[in-house]
Amino acid sequence: MTTPASDLDWGEVPAGTFWPQPDTLVLLKRDLRPDADRTKLSCFADTVWDLNAAIFEDHYRATSLNFDLIPAALRLATKHYCWQLLNHGRLWAPPGAKRTRISVTTVHVLFVNELQFIIDWFAQRGITAFCQVTNELLDAFVDAILDEEDPLTGTSRTLTEIRRLWGHREILPPAMRLPQAPPWAGEDTAEILGTGSTARRENRTPRIAEPTMQMLLSWAVRFLEVFADPILAARDEHAELYRRTPEGRRFTATQNRNRNRPGDLLPKVHAYLDNLRQQGGSLPGSQTSDGRRVIRWRYIALILDCADSIKDTGTGRLIAESGLPIGDQALLNTKFPLPSGEGPWHQDITYDEVPELARLLSTACFVIVAYLSGARAGEVLNLRRGCVTRDADTGLWLMRGLYFKGALDRYGNKIPEGTVRPDPWVVIELVASAVAVLERLHPSPLLFPTRLEPFHKRWVNERRLGDARSDASIAGDLGDFVQWVNEQCARLGRTDPIPDDGRGPLKASRFRRTLAWFIRRRPRGLIAASIQYGHAHVRMLEGYAGTYESGFPDEYAFQDWLYRLECFAEDEAALAAGEHVSGPAADAYRTRVAAANREFAGRVLKNERQALDLIGNPLLQIHHGEGMTCVLNPATAACQLRGDANDPLVTPDTDDCRPKCPNLARTDRDIEYVRKKIADLAEIIADPLAPPIRHQRDCHELDRLQAALRDHEEGATC
Structure with missing residues (x-):
C-alpha cells in the first residue's frame, strides 16, 4: 500500500509498507493467544494499546502502550512508528543482532524505557516531525545524556533506539525519516560514550545472603514435609464448606439442590452439638468491636448445609441455648498433628486462614522448585501438571516445560508461544515431591496459578490473559512467606526465623545466582532435610541446566x-x-x-x-x-x-x-x-x-x- 495516510501529509509511503487506518488492529500481523477475545482487540485510533493478546507467557504482567505519555506534537508519528515495529515483517536490527523482528514484550520495554524519553527530549526542542531532527541535534542529545546534571541510565540502549528509528527510514514516509547520514557518522556507541562496552550486560541481580537462603529453604522444606498434609486436608475441608456458600454454588452443579429434606436438619443439629460437647469444643464465633463474642451463624449454616436464616428459627434457638461456649474463631476439624520436635504450633486450623496457608504452601513449593532446579523464574511459573517424571532406566527425576528466552524460529525471531525444552531439567527428588504437592493443592493446569481456586477472591488484573502468577506476584508471596514465618517464630519463641539479608526484597530472579554461589562455595554444605549441594551440583550440571541455552x-x-x-x-x-x-x-x-x-x-x-x-x-x-x-x-x-x-x-x-x-x-x-x-x-x-x-x-x-x-x-x- 503506497497511499499516504489521511491524518497528515506524510509523503509517499514506501512500497511494501502497510499504512494503518484508524480502525486497523494494533496486533494485525501478530500471533494471538487462543484465549484472546478478538472482539476486544485494540485499534490504531485507541490511545492505549493493549498488547496482552499477543503475549503467550502465562506469568507476564499486563502490558500496554499508553500514548498519552507521548507529547501531542509527536504522538501520531510515534503511534505509526510503534505500529510498524509490531507488524512490519522486515525490520532493521542493531549490529550483531540475530533476529529481524523484535518481540511484543520488547516493543513495550523499548517504549517505556527509552522511546518515551527520546520523544519527550525532541519535543522540548521544538521538534514536531521526525524529519526535523538534524545531526547537530543528535550530537546535542549525546552531550545532554552525558551531562552529569542530566544523567540517564542505560545510555547505550537509548542511542540504540535512535539508531533503530534511523534504521527504519526505508519503510517510513519522508516526514518520519531521520537524516540520511547514519547518526554520529556511524561511530560506535562505545566510542561515543567513552566506555569499553556497548551495553550493560553484567548481571546486577544480588544473590541471597547465606543465612537468609539457608533458613528460607529450611522453612520451605518444613512446609513440604511437615505442614503439607494437614494444609491439604484443611484445604479440602474448606473447599467443601465454601461450595455450600451462595458464592461457591455458582461454580458447582449444586446451585439449586435442596440442602435438607424435612426432618433431616434437627438430627444433624443434635449430632453437631453432641460432638462439640464430647470434644470440649465451642460454637464458632467472632468478637465484635466492643469485645463481645457472637455466634458465626453463617459458618454453622455451612457445616449443617442449610440457609443462614437458621438463626431465626427454633433450631437456631436450640443452638444458641445449648450452653456451649462461643469461641473466637470458626475451627475446622483438621488439626496439625505435628511431631514432638515441631511443637508448640498451630494445633487448630481456622476456616478463615486456609486460603493463606494454601498460598504459603504453594510459595514454599515455588522456593524448592525454582531454587533447586536452577530454572528461570518465568520457566518455573509456566510449569504445568505432569511436568515431572522419573526415568526408570537412569533413576533420574526429569522436569519438562516451556522456555521462552532463546526460543527462536529459523529466521532468528522469538517464537511467541515458546517451545518445549528438548533437554529437561534434571532435579532431585525433593523437587518432584514439591510438584506432587502442587498438583494436589489446586485444580489448575498450571502449577502456580494466580488463584488456587477459581472462586477464591483475590485481586487480579483482568487485562492479563495469562493465569500464572507474575514475577511481582511471586515476589509478594515470598515476602508474605517470610513475614508469616517470622511472626510465628516470635509468637512461639522459636530461634529460627528467616533473617533479612539487607539486599532488597526477595525475588525469584535471585535464586539462580544464589544456587550457583552455594554450589561453588559450599559443595559439602548441608541444607535443610540433609540435601547436599554436592548432590545438587551433579544434578544441576546434567540435562537442561548443564546446557548453555539454560x-x-x-x-x-x-x-x-x-x-x-x-x-x-x-x-x-x-x-x-x-x-x-x-x-x-x-x-x-x-x-x-x-x-x-x-x-x-x-x-x-x-x-x-x-x-x-x-x-x-x-x-x-x-x-x-x-x-x-x-x-x-x-x-x-x-x-x-x-x-x-x-x-x-x-x-x-x-x-x-x-x-x-x-x-x-x-x-x-x-x-x-x-x-x-x-x-x-x-x-x-x-x-x-x-x-x-x-x-x-x-x-x-x-x-x-x-x-x-x-x-x-x-x-x-x-
Missing part, C-alpha cells in the same frame, strides 16, 4: 571466577608471609599463584560468559580440598574428573583425591587439617574395642598422613 553455566562460571580469585589472593598473601608448600606439584603451585595474580588481579568482567571463558585458563586450575591442594592438570589427574577434560568447567573430585597423584600439593594450611586428622585417628586406633578391619584401615591411613607430615616439615627446614 544460562546456568554462565551463572556458575561467574561465581567460580570470583571464588578462585579470592583463593588466589589468600594464597599469594600466605606465600608472601613465608608459607611452605610441599608435594609433587609444589613448584607448579607457586608458579601459578604468582602468574595468576599478575594477570588477573584487578581484572574487570563485563558479563558472565567472559568468566566462563576465563576459568578455563590453566593458571586458575588450583582447587583447595581438605588437607590437600590440587594443581590440576586434567591429563595427569588420578581422580575421576567432574566433566570432560576439554570442558572449561572441569574440576577435580577432591573427595576422591589419590595420595600418589602428581597434581598434589600441600600448604601449611592443609597441614593443619592433616595434624587434626592424625590426632583423631590416633584416638580411634587407641580404642581396644575397635573392629579389627577398621583398626587396620585406620592404621594404614595414619601412617600415610604421618609420612605426608614428615615430608612437609623436612622440606620446610631445608
Whole structure:
C-alpha cells in the first residue's frame, strides 16, 4: 500500500509498507493467544494499546502502550512508528543482532524505557516531525545524556533506539525519516560514550545472603514435609464448606439442590452439638468491636448445609441455648498433628486462614522448585501438571516445560508461544515431591496459578490473559512467606526465623545466582532435610541446566571466577608471609599463584560468559580440598574428573583425591587439617574395642598422613 495516510501529509509511503487506518488492529500481523477475545482487540485510533493478546507467557504482567505519555506534537508519528515495529515483517536490527523482528514484550520495554524519553527530549526542542531532527541535534542529545546534571541510565540502549528509528527510514514516509547520514557518522556507541562496552550486560541481580537462603529453604522444606498434609486436608475441608456458600454454588452443579429434606436438619443439629460437647469444643464465633463474642451463624449454616436464616428459627434457638461456649474463631476439624520436635504450633486450623496457608504452601513449593532446579523464574511459573517424571532406566527425576528466552524460529525471531525444552531439567527428588504437592493443592493446569481456586477472591488484573502468577506476584508471596514465618517464630519463641539479608526484597530472579554461589562455595554444605549441594551440583550440571541455552553455566562460571580469585589472593598473601608448600606439584603451585595474580588481579568482567571463558585458563586450575591442594592438570589427574577434560568447567573430585597423584600439593594450611586428622585417628586406633578391619584401615591411613607430615616439615627446614 503506497497511499499516504489521511491524518497528515506524510509523503509517499514506501512500497511494501502497510499504512494503518484508524480502525486497523494494533496486533494485525501478530500471533494471538487462543484465549484472546478478538472482539476486544485494540485499534490504531485507541490511545492505549493493549498488547496482552499477543503475549503467550502465562506469568507476564499486563502490558500496554499508553500514548498519552507521548507529547501531542509527536504522538501520531510515534503511534505509526510503534505500529510498524509490531507488524512490519522486515525490520532493521542493531549490529550483531540475530533476529529481524523484535518481540511484543520488547516493543513495550523499548517504549517505556527509552522511546518515551527520546520523544519527550525532541519535543522540548521544538521538534514536531521526525524529519526535523538534524545531526547537530543528535550530537546535542549525546552531550545532554552525558551531562552529569542530566544523567540517564542505560545510555547505550537509548542511542540504540535512535539508531533503530534511523534504521527504519526505508519503510517510513519522508516526514518520519531521520537524516540520511547514519547518526554520529556511524561511530560506535562505545566510542561515543567513552566506555569499553556497548551495553550493560553484567548481571546486577544480588544473590541471597547465606543465612537468609539457608533458613528460607529450611522453612520451605518444613512446609513440604511437615505442614503439607494437614494444609491439604484443611484445604479440602474448606473447599467443601465454601461450595455450600451462595458464592461457591455458582461454580458447582449444586446451585439449586435442596440442602435438607424435612426432618433431616434437627438430627444433624443434635449430632453437631453432641460432638462439640464430647470434644470440649465451642460454637464458632467472632468478637465484635466492643469485645463481645457472637455466634458465626453463617459458618454453622455451612457445616449443617442449610440457609443462614437458621438463626431465626427454633433450631437456631436450640443452638444458641445449648450452653456451649462461643469461641473466637470458626475451627475446622483438621488439626496439625505435628511431631514432638515441631511443637508448640498451630494445633487448630481456622476456616478463615486456609486460603493463606494454601498460598504459603504453594510459595514454599515455588522456593524448592525454582531454587533447586536452577530454572528461570518465568520457566518455573509456566510449569504445568505432569511436568515431572522419573526415568526408570537412569533413576533420574526429569522436569519438562516451556522456555521462552532463546526460543527462536529459523529466521532468528522469538517464537511467541515458546517451545518445549528438548533437554529437561534434571532435579532431585525433593523437587518432584514439591510438584506432587502442587498438583494436589489446586485444580489448575498450571502449577502456580494466580488463584488456587477459581472462586477464591483475590485481586487480579483482568487485562492479563495469562493465569500464572507474575514475577511481582511471586515476589509478594515470598515476602508474605517470610513475614508469616517470622511472626510465628516470635509468637512461639522459636530461634529460627528467616533473617533479612539487607539486599532488597526477595525475588525469584535471585535464586539462580544464589544456587550457583552455594554450589561453588559450599559443595559439602548441608541444607535443610540433609540435601547436599554436592548432590545438587551433579544434578544441576546434567540435562537442561548443564546446557548453555539454560544460562546456568554462565551463572556458575561467574561465581567460580570470583571464588578462585579470592583463593588466589589468600594464597599469594600466605606465600608472601613465608608459607611452605610441599608435594609433587609444589613448584607448579607457586608458579601459578604468582602468574595468576599478575594477570588477573584487578581484572574487570563485563558479563558472565567472559568468566566462563576465563576459568578455563590453566593458571586458575588450583582447587583447595581438605588437607590437600590440587594443581590440576586434567591429563595427569588420578581422580575421576567432574566433566570432560576439554570442558572449561572441569574440576577435580577432591573427595576422591589419590595420595600418589602428581597434581598434589600441600600448604601449611592443609597441614593443619592433616595434624587434626592424625590426632583423631590416633584416638580411634587407641580404642581396644575397635573392629579389627577398621583398626587396620585406620592404621594404614595414619601412617600415610604421618609420612605426608614428615615430608612437609623436612622440606620446610631445608
